[in-house]
Amino acid sequence: MAVAAHILAAVDHLNLRYIQALDDLSMEGWLNSFSPAADSAYVCISEENDRRGLPLALMLDDCRARLEDRVTFVTKIWAGTFQPYRTRHFVQRLACEAREEGLCQAVSNFSVTLIQEDGTARLLTTGVYQDVISLTEAGAFIKTRRAVYDANVLPQYFVYPI
Amino acid sequence: MDMPGDQSVAAKAAWPLIWPRKLNQIPKEVFVSPGLFEAELKTIFHGDIWHPVAHAAELPNPGDFKTFSLGRTPLLITRGADGKINVLVNSCTHRGTQVEMCAAGNRKEFECPYHRWAFEISGELIGCPGMSEFSPDFDKSRYGLARLRSAEFLGVVFATMGDNTPALAQWLGEDMIRAMKVILGDGRLKLLGYQKVRYQVNWKAYNDNDGYHAGLLHTAFRLLNWQGGKGAQFMTENGHMSIMAELQPLRNVGFLKDPSLITFKGQDPAKRASVLELFPIGVMVKHLDTINIRFAIAHSHDCTEVHYAYFAHQDDDEEMLRHRTRQASNLLGPCGMISMEDASIFQRIHIGSFSPGVAEFQKGVKDPYALPVDVAQNDETGQLPKWEYYRRLMNFQRAEI
Ligand code: FES
Ligand SMILES: [Fe+2]
Numbered sequence: 001m002a003v004a005a006h007i008l009a010a011v012d013h014l015n016l017r018y019i020q021a022l023d024d025l026s027m028e029g030w031l032n033s034f035s036p037a038a039d040s041a042y043v044c045i046s047e048e049n050d051r052r053g054l055p056l057a058l059m060l061d062d063c064r065a066r067l068e069d070r071v072t073f074v075t076k077i078w079a080g081t082f083q084p085y086r087t088r089h090f091v092q093r094l095a096c097e098a099r100e101e102g103l104c105q106a107v108s109n110f111s112v113t114l115i116q117e118d119g120t121a122r123l124l125t126t127g128v129y130q131d132v133i134s135l136t137e138a139g140a141f142i143k144t145r146r147a148v149y150d151a152n153v154l155p156q157y158f159v160y161p162i
Numbered sequence: 163m164d165m166p167g168d169q170s171v172a173a174k175a176a177w178p179l180i181w182p183r184k185l186n187q188i189p190k191e192v193f194v195s196p197g198l199f200e201a202e203l204k205t206i207f208h209g210d211i212w213h214p215v216a217h218a219a220e221l222p223n224p225g226d227f228k229t230f231s232l233g234r235t236p237l238l239i240t241r242g243a244d245g246k247i248n249v250l251v252n253s254c255t256h257r258g259t260q261v262e263m264c265a266a267g268n269r270k271e272f273e274c275p276y277h278r279w280a281f282e283i284s285g286e287l288i289g290c291p292g293m294s295e296f297s298p299d300f301d302k303s304r305y306g307l308a309r310l311r312s313a314e315f316l317g318v319v320f321a322t323m324g325d326n327t328p329a330l331a332q333w334l335g336e337d338m339i340r341a342m343k344v345i346l347g348d349g350r351l352k353l354l355g356y357q358k359v360r361y362q363v364n365w366k367a368y369n370d371n372d373g374y375h376a377g378l379l380h381t382a383f384r385l386l387n388w389q390g391g392k393g394a395q396f397m398t399e400n401g402h403m404s405i406m407a408e409l410q411p412l413r414n415v416g417f418l419k420d421p422s423l424i425t426f427k428g429q430d431p432a433k434r435a436s437v438l439e440l441f442p443i444g445v446m447v448k449h450l451d452t453i454n455i456r457f458a459i460a461h462s463h464d465c466t467e468v469h470y471a472y473f474a475h476q477d478d479d480e481e482m483l484r485h486r487t488r489q490a491s492n493l494l495g496p497c498g499m500i501s502m503e504d505a506s507i508f509q510r511i512h513i514g515s516f517s518p519g520v521a522e523f524q525k526g527v528k529d530p531y532a533l534p535v536d537v538a539q540n541d542e543t544g545q546l547p548k549w550e551y552y553r554r555l556m557n558f559q560r561a562e563i
Contacts, residue, residue: 046356046357048265048266048356048358049356052266052355054353054356055354055355055487056354056357056487057355058491058496058497059491060488060491062488065420066419066492069418069419069420072417072418073502076417077381077417078502078503081379081381081503081506082502082506083506152265153358153359153360154357154358154359155359156359156362157359157496157497157502157505159497
């Protein structure tokens with residue numbers, strides 16, 4: 001089914017809000033990309049686990065309460081203990097399909113560059129976002145995002161979601 | 163205790179470092195020396211020591227395999243048609259080509275791409291193109307993939323390249339066997355998945371995880387009021403240690419909107435948390451309902467790779483499987499709520515260790531010239547017998563004064 005141009009624009013806008021929030025290290029902005037529904041979810045999982053049908057994830061926030069807890073981890077629990085870093089995210093929509101009323105399904109490539117204190121940049125990982133997106137009057141919001149990352153072995157630990 | 167002889171001489175030659183006389187001081191140079199790492203490869207990683215390389219639950223079916231490394235030696239671990247687990251060297255017996263490239267999978271046989279020699283899943287050589295023109299003394303039965311001596315306990319597969327490694331049960335000792343039983347139960351596990359990461363840290367700093375820091379570095383421990391400290395640490399003279407922690411019953415002080423992350427559904431509250439550190443870098447952890455084996459690879463003096471493997475029990479129902487998956491994913495790994503900080507500290511220790519002087523151990527030290535006897539849950543002295551074993555193994559001499 002062809003997707004209307006305004007829906008594609010809303011999905012792209014959502015993706016840009018999302019990566020802008022992460023690149024600004026704004027966990028509030030990240031949280032605000034998700035639908036306020038109790039079952040909104042973010043799962044960050046390795047390509048290996050995903051391919052092999054292994055359910056374990058790197059971040060498994062399968063309800064709104066866990067998304068909010070992740071904000072607490074980063075901003076309160078871990079504050080001051082990790083080596084500060086920034087990121088540059090790049091995202092490119094590959095596919096978008098309408099689902100039932102008010103929902104669409106989208107797939108996008110992403111790549112995340114990690115920038116250390118001294119400005120050195122290196123690739124953190126690449127991957128695919130598999131999304132269910134909720135379309136509302138106020139704009140598009142993530143209902144569920146599954147970020148499947150390619151790095152079989154991550155080059156370092158993560159603090160922020162990707 | 164077995165102390166390998168000739169390799170330690172090599173270590174001494176490579177690194178004429180004098181060790182402080184106090185047992186609670188460790189020279190920081192040992193964390194940053196590439197030459198020392200080469201000696202450690204020989205004496206420790208390829209020496210008379212057992213290394214956990216897999217759990218049987220990672221290879222449930224005949225034909226299943228995973229690749230791994232022991233130091234720099236590439237391993238191919240397989241479950242043969244007979245159901246037995248084989249720890250093989252992932253190097254063709256012809257000209258040494260890497261045989262298998264995938265991290266894991268299932269095959270009927272292995273074929274080396276270079277000249278198409280074919281190997282059974284259990285390692286034996288099946289055949290080679292053009293074999294009739296091979297040298298007259300070529301004996302096919304002697305060209306299976308090289309096999310490491312291996313042994314299994316509670317499903318954990320240990321391997322060794324040493325010729326004089328003691329029997330596994332003797333090497334583990336009673337206290338570590340008990341800790342493994344607390345962590346793995348009867349060992350009938352089911353793989354939930356992995357978190358794999360590289361740390362820019364020396365393997366010795368990676369495995370220097372003390373009981374002192376838990377309530378200090380890890381804010382979540384404090385928030386959960388988990389620094390109680392009534393547990394104990396057990397050490398062996400061959401470098402192992404275990405922490406049996408006694409956590410207070412859960413008190414979610416309201417900072418978590420989803421308390422399932424710290425819910426304990428298991429039966430025995432005394433077994434809420436235990437950590438086992440087997441010399442040199444084998445770690446097993448049980449925390450609440452999370453069962454975790456950390457298979458580590460010492461790549462170099464400044465890179466340690468860790469495969470956090472998480473498990474459920476084979477008898478778990480759907481709800482317990484889901485609970486363990488949800489808890490394990492967010493609690494203990496490289497971005498787990500109570501452990502992310504460890505990852506950051508590893509890298510900062512490494513950066514800070516390029517400096518003169520010693521790393522100090524203080525918490526719990528009663529006599530700096532003797533090994534500790536009683537170690538409380540929150541002491542850092544549990545690391546000292548491991549360091550003393552390492553020093554003797556690598557043949558570093560203590561200063562006279
Ligand atoms: S190197 Fe493997 S077949 Fe020749
Ligand atoms: Fe820790």
